[in-house]
Amino acid sequence: MEVPGLSLPDLPGAARLTLPPREDTPGDVTLGGYLWRQPRPAPAALLLHGWGQDASDMATPARLLHAAGWHGVSLSLRGWRGSGGCDDYGRSGPGDLGRALAWLEAQPWVTQTAVVGLSLGGLVALLAAAQGHRAGRTVAVNPPADLRGVYAGTTSGILRRYYDAVLTPAQWVDGSPLTHAERIGGPTWVVIGPEDRICPPELGRTLAARAGARLLEVPGLAHVPDGEQWARVVGETLGPS
Numbered sequence: 001m002e003v004p005g006l007s008l009p010d011l012p013g014a015a016r017l018t019l020p021p022r023e024d025t026p027g028d029v030t031l032g033g034y035l036w037r038q039p040r041p042a043p044a045a046l047l048l049h050g051w052g053q054d055a056s057d058m059a060t061p062a063r064l065l066h067a068a069g070w071h072g073v074s075l076s077l078r079g080w081r082g083s084g085g086c087d088d089y090g091r092s093g094p095g096d097l098g099r100a101l102a103w104l105e106a107q108p109w110v111t112q113t114a115v116v117g118l119s120l121g122g123l124v125a126l127l128a129a130a131q132g133h134r135a136g137r138t139v140a141v142n143p144p145a146d147l148r149g150v151y152a153g154t155t156s157g158i159l160r161r162y163y164d165a166v167l168t169p170a171q172w173v174d175g176s177p178l179t180h181a182e183r184i185g186g187p188t189w190v191v192i193g194p195e196d197r198i199c200p201p202e203l204g205r206t207l208a209a210r211a212g213a214r215l216l217e218v219p220g221l222a223h224v225p226d227g228e229q230w231a232r233v234v235g236e237t238l239g240p241s
Contacts, residue, residue, distance in 0.1 A: 008032055008082035011059055013066075017073065019103060021084075031096060032082035033075035034059070036066040043112040044071035044104055045238065046135065048097070048121025050224065051089070051159075054081040060227055061116060064234045071110065075100055077124065089166050090175055093124030098133035112136045114238055119143065119199065119223065123177060126207075129188065130180035138184070139237045141191040142223050144199045145207035146178040147171070153200035178203070181210035188213035189237040193221030193229075 008016070014034040021028030033055035045065050047058040055074040062072030078096055079087030097115070104113055114137040117125035122143030129138050144150040151163050173179050190213045192204035201217075208215040216236055221229050 006081050008034070008054060008056055008076065011056060013063070014059070014072075014074075017075070019075070019100060022099065025099075027092065027095075028099070029078050029085035029092075029096070030083060031075050031078070031100060033073065034062065036062050036072035037109070038066070038069065038071050041109045041111050042069055042071055043114065043136075044073060044107075044110045045114045045116055046097075046100060046104060047072065047074040048077060048115065048117040048124055049074070049080070050119030050121055051162075053118075054083075056081075058116075058118070058121075061225075061230045061234055064231055065238065068234065068238075070238070073100075073104060077120065087166070089163075089171070090120060090124050090127060091168070091171060094128035094131045094133055097124055097128040098131070101128075101133055101135055114139065116234075116238070117141065117143065118225075123175070126177035126184055126188075126211075127175070127180065129186055130177070130183040134186040137187045137189070137238065139189045139191065139233070140177075141225065141233060142193055142196050142199050142201075142221075143177060143190065143204065143207070145190075145203040146176045147173075148176070149178075149203045150199050153203070155197040159198065178207050178210065181207055184211045184213070189216055190214070191216045191218060191221075191233055191237065193218055193223060193225075195220060195222040198223040 078085035122140030
């Protein structure tokens, strides 16, 4: 059940989606989002938004994927509009993503899966992959690869204050994808924006090198892609191999 006043808006062409918590798993929360579904079996991409956003903010890449023949599923991370629980900057994200992936992979209309995460969503996707919750392909766009490095290099004072307030002492290391780079595994793309001033791009380059991931640098990209930049990301990372 969504909290009154925090419901996601209706989006043209998308059906509302709700994943209820598992009754036998303490700590599970309801996850809400959207489904752009094809009329036939097809690959499905699970999209995860950035910090301060919700599932509606990933509508642009979802529509691009749908136009390319994919099912698009965009979910709000816990604590953000449309989903239950409290935001913890990814501590609970890998488990939530693992549950969502298991549900998606069990659908008869899904032939293969991918996860596309922006910023915080990319962090969750990478941490989940390192814990064994892997889709057929993982795409992390401007992920905060190393939380201490982001804290030192970001131009966002709001983000630094948020880290101070929310991150646990262990999370600074354990919640950084760079700590687990060698365990991420699977086909992985790290997409960085050379103009990103929120998550320093050099951290993404280091992560890609250590994880053996493919690196895509999008000229002119800052932290959040525009429509044209999303089209390039989708085309180059989820197009035919």
